[in-house]
Amino acid sequence: MAGVKFEQAMARLEVIVGELEKGDLPLDESLKIFEEGIRLSRNCLRVLEEAERKVEVLVQDKNGKKQLRAFTSEDIDLKGSTGES
Amino acid sequence: MVRASLEADFTEVWLEGEISNLRAPGSGHLYCTLKDQSSQIRTVIFRSAVLRLRFGLEDGLQVIVRGRLSVYEPRGEYQLILDHLEPKGRGALQLAFEQLKRRLEAEGLFHAQRKRSLPVFPWTVGIVTSPTGAAVRDLITVLQRRCPILKIVIAPVQVQGTEAAEQIASAIHALNKLGSIDVMIVGRGGGSMEDLWSFNEEAVVRAIAASRIPIISAVGHETDVTLADFAADVRAPTPSAAAEIVAPVLSEIVERLDMLETRCRQAITSQCLERNQRLDLMSVHMASIRFRILREAQHVDDVVAAMREAIRAKLKQVTATTQEWSHALASASPEGRVRHGMAIVPQLRSRLMGAMSHDLKRNEQHAHAYLDRLNSLSPLAILARGYGILETMPHGQTIRDINHVSIGEQIRARLANGQLRCTVEEVSPGSSV
Numbered sequence: 001m002a003g004v005k006f007e008q009a010m011a012r013l014e015v016i017v018g019e020l021e022k023g024d025l026p027l028d029e030s031l032k033i034f035e036e037g038i039r040l041s042r043n044c045l046r047v048l049e050e051a052e053r054k055v056e057v058l059v060q061d062k063n064g065k066k067q068l069r070a071f072t073s074e075d076i077d078l079k080g081s082t083g084e085s
Numbered sequence: 086m087v088r089a090s091l092e093a094d095f096t097e098v099w100l101e102g103e104i105s106n107l108r109a110p111g112s113g114h115l116y117c118t119l120k121d122q123s124s125q126i127r128t129v130i131f132r133s134a135v136l137r138l139r140f141g142l143e144d145g146l147q148v149i150v151r152g153r154l155s156v157y158e159p160r161g162e163y164q165l166i167l168d169h170l171e172p173k174g175r176g177a178l179q180l181a182f183e184q185l186k187r188r189l190e191a192e193g194l195f196h197a198q199r200k201r202s203l204p205v206f207p208w209t210v211g212i213v214t215s216p217t218g219a220a221v222r223d224l225i226t227v228l229q230r231r232c233p234i235l236k237i238v239i240a241p242v243q244v245q246g247t248e249a250a251e252q253i254a255s256a257i258h259a260l261n262k263l264g265s266i267d268v269m270i271v272g273r274g275g276g277s278m279e280d281l282w283s284f285n286e287e288a289v290v291r292a293i294a295a296s297r298i299p300i301i302s303a304v305g306h307e308t309d310v311t312l313a314d315f316a317a318d319v320r321a322p323t324p325s326a327a328a329e330i331v332a333p334v335l336s337e338i339v340e341r342l343d344m345l346e347t348r349c350r351q352a353i354t355s356q357c358l359e360r361n362q363r364l365d366l367m368s369v370h371m372a373s374i375r376f377r378i379l380r381e382a383q384h385v386d387d388v389v390a391a392m393r394e395a396i397r398a399k400l401k402q403v404t405a406t407t408q409e410w411s412h413a414l415a416s417a418s419p420e421g422r423v424r425h426g427m428a429i430v431p432q433l434r435s436r437l438m439g440a441m442s443h444d445l446k447r448n449e450q451h452a453h454a455y456l457d458r459l460n461s462l463s464p465l466a467i468l469a470r471g472y473g474i475l476e477t478m479p480h481g482q483t484i485r486d487i488n489h490v491s492i493g494e495q496i497r498a499r500l501a502n503g504q505l506r507c508t509v510e511e512v513s514p515g516s517s518v
Contacts, residue, residue, distance in 0.1 A: 004267075006208070010338075010342075014345065016349065017345050017348045017352065020348070020349055020353055020356065021348065021352045023352070023355075027357075030356055031353065034350075034352075037346070037349040038349060038350075041342050041345055041346040041349070045342055048234060048335065048339065048342075052236045053235075053236070055239065056236070057240075057241060058241070058256070058259060059241075066259050068263075
């Protein structure tokens with residue numbers, strides 16, 4: 001799942017920043033993980049920008065099969081015929 | 086007849102007592118004895134009434150019951166047919182809640198080890214709630230406010246009524262099957278205990294416990310606690326709180342990413358700077374080492390020069406001493422004396438010679454005088470006057486005694502002009518003259 005990958009990427013980025021700030025690594029190692037860090041950060045931002053941003057409803061069609069469809073304002077029934085009081 | 090009479094007279098009896106001797110045979114009816122301190126009565130609860138019970142019956146339970154009196158004809162006993170029971174001192178729902186809670190707890194459904202942790206960055210949030218009412222709107226609003234990029238999947242269900250529990254359980258199952266949901270919120274807005282009851286139903290509690298996807302329960306208000314809350318991985322006090330818990334704030338993530346990237350850059354920059362500085366430092370250090378080496382080299386030169394100088398001086402001194410000694414030696418040499426001696430020798434010699442020849446002449450004169458005198462005294466002169474000298478042979482001793490020779494002995498007779506070898510023929514003592 002994208003969320004897990006994102007979480008891993010963020011965690012890796014944190015580790016990289018920690019390593020870089022410790023400054024114990026040889027310079028070429030540092031440069032390598034620096035590049036990785038920048039790449040991760042860019043990827044994460046891109047993933048955030050490309051996220052779907054939508055609300056869907058899980059509904060049952062005529063055959064009883066469950067499907068997703070876009071959520072509309074009509075789905076919020078304020079008259080409360082089926083829901084809570 | 087008795088039964089007809091009893092049933093006609095006691096259509097509605099209310100009693101209070103303790104359940105004992107409870108039996109549940111296969112028929113689905115329940116039998117028990119209701120008793121207080123002084124009396125007891127047999128009771129039966131038919132299957133239809135059992136199904137309406139919200140809580141479980143057990144021995145020792147204090148109940149208030151409603152029923153009608155009847156007679157069990159095969160044994161001639163009268164009994165109370167119960168159609169309503171409620172626990173004494175607390176509501177039926179409360180008791181049912183406690184009973185189910187105890188049972189599911191014993192099964193381990195609420196165990197802390199079963200709890201899954203929520204994803205830090207959920208991408209898709211599933212919501213199981215009523216599509217109407219405040220809860221779903223609150224959830225969508227809060228989720229989108231915090232994290233506009235979240236994908237939300239709503240599984241609309243009834244949250245109260247007879248079908249609610251079944252719908253909620255099957256919605257949880259359906260969202261699990263979708264495979265794209267990272268985390269799920271199951272809940273509803275506030276209501277009475279009756280309203281919230283579906284979230285205490287076994288089907289719902291089991292569905293929550295069985296869910297692969299982590300679930301946040303959000304039922305009613307802060308004070309409402311349902312069994313769904315116990316089974317869920319996290320309990321939120323309200324739906325809005327659940328949304329707050331689930332959704333990270335996008336702007337914070339972006340900010341954090343920015344910050345991490347900035348820290349990355351700063352770290353690498355400072356590392357480069359630091360290395361540069363170290364390089365500078367090292368080259369300064371190198372220069373100072375070079376200077377030191379040069380200085381040391383100079384020192385070595387100095388020392389060598391000093392040594393050379395010292396050796397030279399020593400050499401000079403030694404040479405001087407040697408010369409001095411050799412002079413002394415030379416001056417102490419016997420050569421001079423030898424030469425001097427050599428020079429003196431001829432002188433001395435001539436002096437010696439002179440002295441000697443003088444002496445010689447004088448001694449010659451003396452000798453001549455002595456010889457003259459000697460000649461006058463010499464036996465030879467006597468010999469010349471006709472005397473001879475007898476001598477032993479071969480030793481030449483002068484023979485003065487006739488006893489010193491024996492007959493036959495060879496002797497020599499010296500005469501003035503030679504010698505005679507003679508043999509003694511006779512020795513005659515007495516004077517020869």
